[in-house]
Amino acid sequence: xxxxxxxxxxxxxxxxxxxxxxxxxxxxxxxxxxxxxxxxxxxxxxxxxxxxxxxxxxxxxxxxxxxxxxxxxxxxxxxxxxxxxxxxxxxxxxxxxxxxxxxxxxxxxxxxxxxxxxxxxxxxxxxxxxxxxxxxxxxxxxxxxxxxxxxxxxxxxxxxxxxxxxxxxxxxxxxxxxxxxxxxxxxxxxxxxxxxxxxxxxxx
Amino acid sequence: xxxxxxxxxxxxxxxxxxxxxxxxxxxxxxxxxxxxxxxxxxxxxxxxxxxxxxxxxxxxxxxxxxxxxxxxxxxxxxxxxxxxxxxxxxxxxxxxxxxxxxxxxxxxxxxxxxxxxxxxxxxxxxxxxxxxxxxxxxxxxxxxxxxxxxxxxxxxxxxxxxxxxxxxxxxxxxxxxxxxxxxxxxxxxxxxxxxxxxxxxxxxxxxxxxxxxxxxxx
Amino acid sequence: xxxxxxxxxxxxxxxxxxxxxxxxxxxxxxxxxxxxxxxxxxxxxxxxxxxxxxxxxxxxxxxxxxxxxxxxxxxxxxxxxxxxxxxxxxxxxxxxxxxxxxxxxxxxxxxxxxxxxxxxxxxxxxxxxxxxxxxxxxxxxxxxxxxxxxxxxxxxxxxxxxxxxxxxxxxxxxxxxxxxxxxxxxxxxxxxxxxxxxxxxxxxxxxxxxxxxxxxxxxxxxxxxxxxxxxxxxxxxxxxxxxx
Numbered sequence: 160x161x162x163x164x165x166x167x168x169x170x171x172x173x174x175x176x177x178x179x180x181x182x183x184x185x186x187x188x189x190x191x192x193x194x195x196x197x198x199x200x201x202x203x204x205x206x207x208x209x210x211x212x213x214x215x216x217x218x219x220x221x222x223x224x225x226x227x228x229x230x231x232x233x234x235x236x237x238x239x240x241x242x243x244x245x246x247x248x249x250x251x252x253x254x255x256x257x258x259x260x261x262x263x264x265x266x267x268x269x270x271x272x273x274x275x276x277x278x279x280x281x282x283x284x285x286x287x288x289x290x291x292x293x294x295x296x297x298x299x300x301x302x303x304x305x306x307x308x309x310x311x312x313x314x315x316x317x318x319x320x321x322x323x324x325x326x327x328x329x330x331x332x333x334x335x336x337x338x339x340x341x342x343x344x345x346x347x348x349x350x351x352x353x354x355x356x357x358x359x360x361x362x363x
Numbered sequence: 364x365x366x367x368x369x370x371x372x373x374x375x376x377x378x379x380x381x382x383x384x385x386x387x388x389x390x391x392x393x394x395x396x397x398x399x400x401x402x403x404x405x406x407x408x409x410x411x412x413x414x415x416x417x418x419x420x421x422x423x424x425x426x427x428x429x430x431x432x433x434x435x436x437x438x439x440x441x442x443x444x445x446x447x448x449x450x451x452x453x454x455x456x457x458x459x460x461x462x463x464x465x466x467x468x469x470x471x472x473x474x475x476x477x478x479x480x481x482x483x484x485x486x487x488x489x490x491x492x493x494x495x496x497x498x499x500x501x502x503x504x505x506x507x508x509x510x511x512x513x514x515x516x517x518x519x520x521x522x523x524x525x526x527x528x529x530x531x532x533x534x535x536x537x538x539x540x541x542x543x544x545x546x547x548x549x550x551x552x553x554x555x556x557x558x559x560x561x562x563x564x565x566x567x568x569x570x571x572x573x574x575x576x577x578x579x580x581x
Numbered sequence: 582x583x584x585x586x587x588x589x590x591x592x593x594x595x596x597x598x599x600x601x602x603x604x605x606x607x608x609x610x611x612x613x614x615x616x617x618x619x620x621x622x623x624x625x626x627x628x629x630x631x632x633x634x635x636x637x638x639x640x641x642x643x644x645x646x647x648x649x650x651x652x653x654x655x656x657x658x659x660x661x662x663x664x665x666x667x668x669x670x671x672x673x674x675x676x677x678x679x680x681x682x683x684x685x686x687x688x689x690x691x692x693x694x695x696x697x698x699x700x701x702x703x704x705x706x707x708x709x710x711x712x713x714x715x716x717x718x719x720x721x722x723x724x725x726x727x728x729x730x731x732x733x734x735x736x737x738x739x740x741x742x743x744x745x746x747x748x749x750x751x752x753x754x755x756x757x758x759x760x761x762x763x764x765x766x767x768x769x770x771x772x773x774x775x776x777x778x779x780x781x782x783x784x785x786x787x788x789x790x791x792x793x794x795x796x797x798x799x800x801x802x803x804x805x806x807x808x809x810x811x812x813x814x815x816x817x818x819x820x821x822x823x824x825x
Contacts, residue, residue: 172730174818208445211581227445231438237377238370249366250446288442507744511737515727524723525741528716529748532755539759556758560751571744578736 160224160295161186162207162327166216168350169199169206175214175350176202182343184327186295189318189340192331198346200331201229204298207329226294228302232285236274240265240284243273248291259290262317263310278305286314289321297321297328303336311336364448364456371460374433381429385422385465386472392418393476404481411480412490412541418476419469419494420530423501426465427526428519430457430509431576440513444580450573458499458506458569466498482545489544493557497537500561503568504529510575532560588665590808597801604798611791619784635693637785641792643686646714649679649796653721654746657739667804669735670811672742673725674803678796680718687711706756713752717745731811 162184169177176199184190192200205211209222234243244256260266263283268276273284282305289297297318303311315336318328322339330336375382396414400406434440443453473494474487482490508526512518536557543550587593619637656672659665690708691701702708724741728734 173732205441205581210441210444222445223447225445227441229438229441231436231441233434233437233439233442235370235374235437235439237374242373246366246370247442247446250443250448252447292446511724511741512727514733517727521720521723521727524716525720528713528720528752529745531713531752532748535752535755535759553758556755567747568744571740574740575737578733578740581733 160220160325160327162190162296162329163219164207164216165218167206167213167218168215169202169211170214170350171199171202171211177345177348178215178350180216180348182341184329184341186325186327187322187339189322189328189330189338191338191340191342192329192345193333193342194345198349200345201300203345204229204300204329204331207296208298220296224294225296225298226289226292228285228289228297228299230300230304232281232288234273234281234284234288236272239270239272240276241269243284244287244291247288251292251294253291253293256287256291259287262290263287263313279307279310282306283310283313286317290317295326297326297330299328299330299332301331303332303334364452367443367448367453367456368460368463371457372463375460375464381426382464385425386468388425389418389422389469389472390476392421393479396480407481408483408545411477411482412486412545413538414480415473415476415482415490416494416497416534416538416541419473419498420501420534422469423465423498423505424523424526426461427505427509428512428522430461430506431513431579432509432518435513435580440576440580444576450576451569454506454510454572454576455569457509458502458572461506462499462502466494466502470494470498483547485547486541486545489550490541493537493540493544493550493554496540496554496557496561497533500533500557500564501530503561503564503572504533507568507572507575510572510579513576514579533557536560585663585665588663588667590667593667594805594808597805601798601801601805604794604801608791608794608798611787611794615784615787615791619781619788623781623784632693632696633781635689636781637788639686639689639693640785641789642682642689643711644789645792645796646679646682646686646711649675649682649800650714650717650746650749652800653679653742657742660735661739661743666735666811667808669739670807671800671804672738673735674807675800676718676722676725678799678803680715680722682792682796683711683715683718687715704760706753706760709756709760710753713756714749717749721745731814 162182164180164182167177167180168175169180180203182190192203194200202211204227206213207218208225208227210227238246241256241260244259248254248256248259260269263286265280265283265287268280273281276284282302286299286302289299303314306314311334315338318330318336318338321328328338330340393415396418397407400410431440434443444450448456470491474491477487477490505522505526508522508529509518511525512522515521536553539553540550540557543553587596616637620634623634625631625633653672653675656668656675659668660672687708690711694703694708695701721738721741724738725734728737
């Protein structure tokens, strides 16, 4: 599915962070967001995912097509790996969790409680959740944090399979995953004061 | 939606979920009352319905700040918001899970605790019935309050301040059912009104809670 | 030019600048006149003696306590539907005024109740309803204070105001049901048969007019302050963004 933003202004806490963004991502391709900390990568991802409304402009597709993966993975420590994945698979009404477990070699950990996983294992579980959503558009925020080289490769393979199936992805990452992707430097779209004044309801 | 309810129940029941806390709190409050007002059945009997209702109400309040806060901390609330479940459904499922893990056990425990407070006999049944009918409203109102305060750092005390005044109608009608039942009067009128409050909450509050949630997560 | 054009902060500020001193003056004149008339130039009630004169504070305050909440409800609805910032700020500005009016009504009620009913406080339905209203105001103000982001605070408090209004009405009837009460019937109504005698009635009307003007002046003044505070917020934002 195609992702398109037109005249998009995205902000956090009522303050515009990015403005005047126009981009499009064709099916089968990915968009890599780059920029220093605090530049607005997370804000943009949350806006595309429909977690916050755009302050101006439009963004496609509809939120029902997007799966979001943030810094926090939303996995419950008191549930096992399989239970966590099954919950999300059930909520999204997709089939089994086998493919997701295989993608990150989680099958041996299936019955382990999520609170007993290491940081990297937990991250793998959080990323495996993307597969059970069955959504065509993925928004991922720093997905490779605490992954080792082997698992970063597994992740890249997962995203590549997703793209080959006609999906699209927006990733905020500094690692080269070898994807067929365009790069967007969000620092160049930093909002200026006029946007902020209009958003706060005061005449500039 | 059912899946969200069952997941929340599983989380509540497993270690660290705090399932029994509300119940234990209810027991402790009930046990403390005679120390405060004296052990005579003539004093305890008439105030028992009201005390037990207030105890149950406070026990309900105890677990409210966890309704959305835990899911927000670990990011699950964001993921739920993007899941194919409307926000209203999330609010309703959360209220249902809260009721099943607190309101329902409290309602069942109230009748035996009535014995401790010398509640006159038919009152036990009416007390249990009024709690069964009234606690869903408490959970729904509480879920709304939790949705208002989920984004705040010190939401707990504020949550109580917002939610307790909203509990007045439920408490008035609920305690009156139990009181009339214990005194051998006809509790039909307050029972009907209590049912009306609960159904009204069920019809309206998931929408208000969803509106608050949408604001809180952005 | 429609009423909505005053939703523009600049136009609102311009239009209300002369209004605040005018309303303030009207409030001062009406209150001095009405209270002096009521306190010194009306006869004592044959049953209640001179205690009846507290009516000149009690009734207008109680009236404004409810009307302030009603105004907040309307302003909240306007904010939710039309997203005018002035509206949200006016609702925020009205809340502490309404809280104070409620407090005045409760305290004067207690002072009045002591000689009449022989007690400072009775769980009379009307008094209880006002106490509950007081709690609603507290919760509303606390929520405004707790939420940092201005638009989110406006949204959340508006939803609370709507839900709170429904529950306030519900509580009023629940409390009626729960205790029948000592309070006398309404002092004023459009049905002239039940009104208080004319000698008390006219000074009371003047006092009510004074309270309405006072409420208007205070709310406008506070709304103007809120708008200035919001402008200051924007200026700080500019500074921060220029630094970044």
